[in-house]
Amino acid sequence: MRHRAAFLQRWEGLLLVLLAVTVVYNALNAPGYMTLGNWINLFQLSIEKIIVALIMTFIIINAEIDLSVASVMGFSACTAGFLYANGTPMEWAVAVALLAGVAAGLFNSFWIGVVGLPSLVVTLSGLIGYRGLAYVLVEDRSIGGFPQWFNRLGQQPLIGPFPLALIIFFVLLVFAIIILQYSGFGRYVYVIGNNKEVARYSGVHVRRTKMILFVTSSTVAALAGILYAARLGAVRGDMATGFELDIITMVLLGGVSIYGGSGTMWGVLLSVLIILNLRNGMGLANLSGHVQTGVIGALLILSVLAPNVAGQVQSFWNRRRAQRMETGNA
Secondary structure (H helix, E strand, O other): OOHHHHHHHHHHHHHHHHHHHHHHHHHHHHOOOOOHHHHHHHHHHHHHHHHHHHHHHHHOOOOOOOOHHHHHHHHEEEEEHHHHHHOOHHHHHHHHHHHHHHHHHHHHHHHHOOOOOHHHHHHHHHHHHHHHHHHHHHHHOOEEEOHHHHHHHHOOOOOOEEHHHHHHHHHHHHHHHHHHHHHHHHHHHHHHHHHHHHHHHHHHHHHHHHHHHHHHHHHHHHHHHHHHHHHOOEEEEOOOOOHHHHHHHHHHHHHOOOOOOOHHHHHHHHHHHHHHHHHHHHHOOOOHHHHHHHHHHHHHHHHHHHHHHHHHHHHHHHHHHHHHHHHEEE
């Protein structure tokens, strides 16, 4: 555990250096980059993704994956749009859309926590199924014309210069750090991620923990979908498509092991800042969206390979050191 913790500290230090380089480059090449308004805009353009990345951190540390989050975002937003277009007051449409996210989480958690199916299989099915439900609700059309109060929540500042989604992110970030790093539930998440069977024999409620995580994941995704609909002012069946790539990249680049059991919320926060600033820098360089997606994909590969390569290098040097010690003693 000490070696793993030390590696994470070094990884987070590397992320901090990378973030500093990115910020300096952008500041030198973009007038007005360091203003508060620009930084709020950085967050606002990807705010729904980074909100979901918070709960995805818990999921991956728990040695699971949730590929359905982007589809749940679209399904929730389309549920609200469909209900409003058919005469339901927007307040009730939003409430039902959030409940739809809870229902999706209960469905996922039943098959994962109770039946014991792999989360990769269950949530991949959810990725397809929830997206299909979104298309069933709105078909190929776009639904808009939402009440002004709803659009203002996503498009205008709520407190000072800060919009609602950014305020929600910071509140959830504080709760996520406290729960993951300093609570008993957070310790359960790590223990299960390290070894599920050992956790079970140690008296940890593995099934309950996993069900809580997946219900929370879909609920947060549904909330993010509603915020996304408010920011765009309309919903479509394909909204949030592909968001899971960026979300998972943010988590893995932050030092969270794809195999579970390690990682910190601080590392994920640094990763989020790096990705937001990289996208901003590439946008300033007039690079296309496809190029930006390719860079994010490369970061995803790097975030998976780098810890494994570092571990193998460390093991190699430990063996060499042990061999020298044996030779010296002989």
